[in-house]
Amino acid sequence: MSGGGPEDRGAHAPPRGRPEGGTYEGLARRGSAGIRRLRRRFRPRTRPRFEGQSFNRLIPNILTLIALCAGLTAIRFALDGRWEPAAGLIVFAAALDGIDGRLARLLKVTSRFGAEFDSLSDFLSFGVAPALLLYLWTMHEGRGLGFAPCLLFAVCSALRLARFNASLDAPGPVPLTGPPPKPAYAQSFFTGVPAPAGAGLALFPLFAALALNGWNMPVLAEAMRHPLFVGTVLVVVAALMVSTLPTWSFKNFKVPRxxxxxxxxxxxxxxxxxxxxxxxxxxxxxxxYAGMLPFSVRSYRRLKREAEAMLEPVVVPSSEHAGGGAP
Known part of the structure; x- marks a missing residue:
């Protein structure tokens, strides 16, 4: 017979107490999947992370780039005969140069790339731009002889920056090449006049002439503009930049209370x-600044004497000379 008994019908029917849609484990899995979908839907979206350097690490290089652009623009103004904005842009570049290095040390983002980039910017802004500005302002009247001091100033600026870059290499305990390491007392001094200060000293005749013209003193202004005086200033400043004269760096300068x-x-x-x-x-x-140079040399020599006095060997008398010989 095709009909089955209660036992046969019970074999195909779901067991008592179990839902028809599936087992309890299947319902639990479907419920947990729904909960996960809801969580993903209402989960706050996170910002994607991009690989690269932080913007704060680029600020010193950006300031160096702005200083480089200021030096280039100063050259353009000098070619147009606009002396005041050209000189002002060189001063602006010097102010940025004094900020970018200290900011890099403050942010702990110093690098060899930043040092090389800063030196290249300094050469153009404080070596080429002042020399070209002074040549177009007054030194061109001396023709080839007037160009010689400007050329000397630019060359000495490049040599000074190259020596500074060579001193950045940290030598080992026994350096085989390169300059010897600086002693502790010399860490607060530059060797020679730095490039920004050299540019300011070289532009002193231009600054003084512009000030005297504003004070209605044309005779003194023309004296400051004389090629002989400007050429002498350029030669002296060029010699100061490549000299071994110790100058204050003002990095660890402490002011008495x-x-x-x-x-x-x-x-x-x-x-x-x-x-x-x-x-x-x-x-x-x-x-x-020029008047501070002798005081800088005196301070360096005093610190050097104190450091050498601390390193002098102390002679200890032997026991025989001290009266404490062997019995």
């Missing part, structure tokens, strides 16, 4: 002077 207030007052007065009469202030700044 009793001089903090006078220094702040002096900086405030100079800032006010810079705003009211910028060319006279820049000329005065060049004179102040």
């Amino acid at each position: 009793e001089l903090v207030l006078p220094l702040l007052l002096g900086v405030g007065i100079f800032a006010a002077f810079l705003v009211t009469d910028p060319w006279a202030a820049l000329a005065l700044g060049g004179l102040i």
